[in-house]
Amino acid sequence: MYSAVAFDVHISEICQVWRLGIRLVSAPRFEMLADLQNNIIRLGITHLGMVPSMIEATLSGPEDLPLKYMVSGGEKISDAVSAKKNQPDTIMS
Numbered sequence: 001m002y003s004a005v006a007f008d009v010h011i012s013e014i015c016q017v018w019r020l021g022i023r024l025v026s027a028p029r030f031e032m033l034a035d036l037q038n039n040i041i042r043l044g045i046t047h048l049g050m051v052p053s054m055i056e057a058t059l060s061g062p063e064d065l066p067l068k069y070m071v072s073g074g075e076k077i078s079d080a081v082s083a084k085k086n087q088p089d090t091i092m093s
Contacts, residue, residue, distance in 0.1 A: 025043050051072060055072060
């Protein structure tokens, strides 16, 4: 049986979260993205990972959210997303 390396990394990230006793929020994509900003606030999400184009399309900026850490990768980061990451209370990598 074969699985992509990215899948293995994804499973590792989930297991690390559970091992640390952190709540993992997962939902069907259409439910989360329909109102992502309000879902992040309502669920108290503090750590988030998504591709730069998704950040640009769905989030006005970390300053409006309870985020402490936002990780992004998989594609080039635009100037608009770079400007969003310059928030003193949010680490973005």
